[in-house]
Amino acid sequence: MAQVERKHPPAKVYLTVWFWLFVLSFIAYFIDLMHLPFLLSAVLFTCVALMKAGLIAAYFMHLRFEKLNLIYAVLAPLILLVALVAGVLPDALSFFLHQPR
Amino acid sequence: MLKEVSQRMKPETQTALLEEVLKSDWGGGKSPFAVSWGKLMMWIFILSDAFTFGGLLVGYGSLRISSERWPDPSQVFALHLFGRDMPLLLIAIMTFILVSSSGWMALAVHAAYERDRKRTVTYLLLTCLFGLLFLSCQAYEWSKLIMEGLRPWYAPEHPPFYGVRGFGASFFTLTGFHGLHVLSGVIYLLVIALRVAKGVYDRKGSYEAVEIAGLYWHFVDLVWVFIFTFFYLF
Numbered sequence: 001m002a003q004v005e006r007k008h009p010p011a012k013v014y015l016t017v018w019f020w021l022f023v024l025s026f027i028a029y030f031i032d033l034m035h036l037p038f039l040l041s042a043v044l045f046t047c048v049a050l051m052k053a054g055l056i057a058a059y060f061m062h063l064r065f066e067k068l069n070l071i072y073a074v075l076a077p078l079i080l081l082v083a084l085v086a087g088v089l090p091d092a093l094s095f096f097l098h099q100p101r
Numbered sequence: 102m103l104k105e106v107s108q109r110m111k112p113e114t115q116t117a118l119l120e121e122v123l124k125s126d127w128g129g130g131k132s133p134f135a136v137s138w139g140k141l142m143m144w145i146f147i148l149s150d151a152f153t154f155g156g157l158l159v160g161y162g163s164l165r166i167s168s169e170r171w172p173d174p175s176q177v178f179a180l181h182l183f184g185r186d187m188p189l190l191l192i193a194i195m196t197f198i199l200v201s202s203s204g205w206m207a208l209a210v211h212a213a214y215e216r217d218r219k220r221t222v223t224y225l226l227l228t229c230l231f232g233l234l235f236l237s238c239q240a241y242e243w244s245k246l247i248m249e250g251l252r253p254w255y256a257p258e259h260p261p262f263y264g265v266r267g268f269g270a271s272f273f274t275l276t277g278f279h280g281l282h283v284l285s286g287v288i289y290l291l292v293i294a295l296r297v298a299k300g301v302y303d304r305k306g307s308y309e310a311v312e313i314a315g316l317y318w319h320f321v322d323l324v325w326v327f328i329f330t331f332f333y334l335f
Contacts, residue, residue, distance in 0.1 A: 008214045018204035025200055029193050032175065032334050042335060049330040053323050060207050060319040062312075067135040069126060074144055081155040088159055092166035 008065070017059040024052050143313045147320045150282075154324050157278060158331055161271040172268055174333045176261040178242070192333045195238045196325065199283075202231030203322040206290075206315050213311035218297060221311060225294035228318065232287040239280050246272070275328055282321045290314055 028048045031041055058064040063071055110118070123130025134141055165171050175188035182190065209224035250257035253273040258264040293314045302308045 008211070011208065011211050014204070014207040014211055018200070018207065021200045021203070022197070025193075025196050028330065028334060029189070029196075032189060045330050045334050049326050052326045056203065056319050056323045056326070060203060060322075061316050067133075070134040070136060070141075070144065073134065074148060077148060078151065081152070081159075084155060084159050085162075088163045092163070095166055 008062075009059070013059060017055050020055060021052055024048050024055075137309060139309065139313050140316070143316050147316060150320065150324075154278070154327070157275055158327060161275060161332065164267040164271055168265060168267060170263060170265060172256070172261045172263060172265055174335070177246070178333060189333060191238060191242055192329065195235055195242075196329050198231050198235045198238065199322050199325050202228050202235065203319055205231060206318045210312050210315040213297075213302075213308035216303070216308055218300065218303060221308070222294050222298045225290055225297065225311070229287050229290050229294070232283050232290070232318075236280060236283055236287070239276060239283075243273075243276075271332070275332055279321070279324055279328055282324070286318050286321050289317065 028045060031044050031048070034041075036044070063074065120130075122128045126133045136144075176186075178192050179186040179188045180190040181187075205224050205227040209221050209228060212220035212224055249262075250259075251262060251269045251272070253269045256262040256265050256268050262268065293310055296302065297308070297311065302310060
């Protein structure tokens with residue numbers, strides 16, 4: 001079996017990513033403590049979560065160092081998750097808009 | 102037409118043409134993803150698991166937005182410490198524990214690239230230790246909520262639950278599924294650590310099994326990022 005030889009990042013890269021994961025977790029926790037308006041904090045939480053997920057997938061799971069074919073094969077189907085959310089969201093939004101306050 | 106063209110070609114040209122086709126990514130001459138089958142299978146599993154958790158999270162989301170009220174997570178998951186309630190403290194601790202374990206796992210994979218048997222085992226065991234710490238926190242959280250009367254099919258009328266339907270089901274299903282993944286991951290990593298220690302991968306000449314196990318572990322951490330965000334923070 002042909003062994004696929006790939007370049008792997010030095011330990012410093014992992015430590016840097018680790019550090020940023022901690023920082024982002026702290027940021028998310030502080031956003032929660034600040035009690036911002038719901039919509040603003042929801043957007044911020046989602047952004048921080050996507051940034052963390054991106055860091056983990058790209059560096060810890062080495063997706064960044066894989067062949068483009070694999071990256072597409074892994075990421076493209078996830079578009080269906082967006083479709084899943086999009087299917088539920090209109091109902092949720094209409095509920096929010098018509099909720100008595 | 103094509104047959105005529107190829108018949109008119111010299112054999113050398115035919116071979117060259119065939120080699121040209123095989124050289125392309127999808128021509129069958131080489132692995133289009135440039136990874137071993139083990140790693141590819143793990144990625145396929147991870148993709149399917151992403152949809153499991155995606156479905157669970159969307160289900161929870163639609164339950165939550167269609168109910169009149171929802172228990173405030175920062176009250177439900179507050180930790181009573183030093184005479185005051187610390188909102189979400191336990192969840193923050195759990196998040197830091199899991200991020201730490203992911204970091205140890207990354208170092209284990211790095212040590213495995215360098216075929217450093219001792220360091221690989223050490224980092225793998227540290228990953229397992231942090232996984233177990235995470236599970237203990239979860240066991241504490243579960244037993245606390247169960248003692249307060251929360252069930253997968255029932256929420257007590259008193260605050261902070263207010264008898265909200267679907268809260269217990271979402272909580273126990275989501276965190277239960279994730280906790281089960283962490284538990285399986287700890288067992289998986291222990292097996293891999295044992296095999297590294299016994300020198301199985303030295304004899305095999307490849308430490309890729311560590312990297313593949315790492316993919317699984319990092320994915321479990323990745324799922325927690327979304328459960329943490331959408332279940333606890335929102």
